[in-house]
Amino acid sequence: MSTHVIATFDEKEPDFAAHQRLLVIIPAYNEEDSLGRVIRNVQTALPQADILVVNDGSVDATPEIADGYCVRVASLPYNLGIGSAMQTGFMFARDYYYDVAVQVDGDGQHDPVEISELVSPLIQGTADVVIGSRYIEDRGYITPKLRRLGILILSGIISLLVGQKMTDPTSGFRAMNRRAIYFCSSDYPFDYPEPESVVTLKRAGLCIAEVPVTMNPRYGGQSSITPLHSGYYMVKVIMSIFIGLLRQRPEAVREVQIVHEHPTS
Amino acid sequence: MIAGPALMLLIVLELVRRRRLREDYSLLWLITFGVLVVLSLFRNSLLEMISGVMGIAYPPTALFVIGFGLMLLVMIQFSVVITRLTRENKEAAQHIALLSTRVRELERKHESESENKA
Numbered sequence: 001m002s003t004h005v006i007a008t009f010d011e012k013e014p015d016f017a018a019h020q021r022l023l024v025i026i027p028a029y030n031e032e033d034s035l036g037r038v039i040r041n042v043q044t045a046l047p048q049a050d051i052l053v054v055n056d057g058s059v060d061a062t063p064e065i066a067d068g069y070c071v072r073v074a075s076l077p078y079n080l081g082i083g084s085a086m087q088t089g090f091m092f093a094r095d096y097y098y099d100v101a102v103q104v105d106g107d108g109q110h111d112p113v114e115i116s117e118l119v120s121p122l123i124q125g126t127a128d129v130v131i132g133s134r135y136i137e138d139r140g141y142i143t144p145k146l147r148r149l150g151i152l153i154l155s156g157i158i159s160l161l162v163g164q165k166m167t168d169p170t171s172g173f174r175a176m177n178r179r180a181i182y183f184c185s186s187d188y189p190f191d192y193p194e195p196e197s198v199v200t201l202k203r204a205g206l207c208i209a210e211v212p213v214t215m216n217p218r219y220g221g222q223s224s225i226t227p228l229h230s231g232y233y234m235v236k237v238i239m240s241i242f243i244g245l246l247r248q249r250p251e252a253v254r255e256v257q258i259v260h261e262h263p264t265s
Numbered sequence: 266m267i268a269g270p271a272l273m274l275l276i277v278l279e280l281v282r283r284r285r286l287r288e289d290y291s292l293l294w295l296i297t298f299g300v301l302v303v304l305s306l307f308r309n310s311l312l313e314m315i316s317g318v319m320g321i322a323y324p325p326t327a328l329f330v331i332g333f334g335l336m337l338l339v340m341i342q343f344s345v346v347i348t349r350l351t352r353e354n355k356e357a358a359q360h361i362a363l364l365s366t367r368v369r370e371l372e373r374k375h376e377s378e379s380e381n382k383a
Contacts (some may be wrong), residue, residue, distance in 0.1 A: 052366075054362070072366055072369075072370065073366065073369075074362040074363055074365075074366045075362055075365065075366075076358050076359070076361075076362045077358050077361055077362070078358065080355055080358055080359075084355050084358075084359065087359065088359045088362055088363065091359060091363060092363060092366070095363070190355065
């Protein structure tokens with residue numbers, strides 16, 4: 001049992017962009033090499049944000065590392081995949097009435113300094129979902145050629161389907177408002193969720209925007225997408241997208257009530 | 266030719282009777298073996314006719330084709346059930362994770378409150 005006490009929400013200074021409560025969700029599966037650094041970077045960049053580490057059934061020291069920081073940890077009893085782990089984070093954000101949820105991967109590829117750029121369209125009300133894109137501006141991120149091709153194919157298909165230019169639908173660096181949090185907590189793909197969720201979110205009537213970001217090489221661990229899995233990735237994602245189109249259009253997300261009280265306080 | 270499916274039919278019925286197999290999952294098996302038993306019983310009339318319609322020269326082949334088709338149905342049912350179980354399993358795991366987070370939060374709050382009192 002760790003000894004530090006997490007400040008409850010009502011004790012916090014609600015000074016962030018006119019009382020917006022922000023949750024940073026860090027999905028982590030065997031990220032012991034990088035997780036500590038990611039948490040410290042988020043805490044430095046956004047001291048006012050709450051952090052939830054979703055430990056996706058890690059078999060290494062990931063949960064112990066997370067416990068050493070002033071963060072909340074949701075530990076899944078076994079590995080469910082990134083999509084279901086993120087959905088757990090969205091459910092948490094929904095249940096605790098967060099206004100904004102940001103996904104920051106546990107491998108260190110996303111720079112927490114840029115979270116504020118992701119969040120500002122949400123605060124201004126110009127978007128419900130903001131995706132950090134590596135490819136709007138060339139900021140020196142080097143993508144292997146074959147992966148770049150795959151992403152270009154997906155971008156093309158998805159841009160056509162949603163009727164809006166999407167440069168980086170595979171990016172997991174995202175911010176969502178309450179409408180999007182609500183939608184994703186009830187409907188989110190279980191694995192490789194990013195490209196498919198762009199289509200489902202758009203079909204649910206949510207407004208998506210992209211902002212340019214810089215992505216770092218990962219600090220440690222391994223990409224979940226190995227060459228062997230890339231083929232499966234493409235087939236699964238494209239199939240899921242097209243079969244998803246055959247489903248009934250999701251109900252438009254109703255305006256959700258914004259409550260600033262902590263339910264347990 | 267009739268003994269095989271008849272025996273299987275009895276095995277499935279016995280499994281359901283002992284509650285080792287749920288009624289809903291036994292239904293397709295019972296239909297599969299029931300159809301095979303009936304076709305074997307009337308192999309000179311019904312099976313001949315069906316294989317004629319299917320354009321199969323050797324009637325027992327029609328039996329295999331029909332049995333195979335019914336087994337595919339059973340397997341699709343398995344996939345559907347597995348999908349449902351996976352979803353339920355996922356939801357249970359997510360609730361466990363969220364509940365344990367909440368329990369720890371309440372424990373911490375409780376601890377700090379009792380420390381303040383002391």
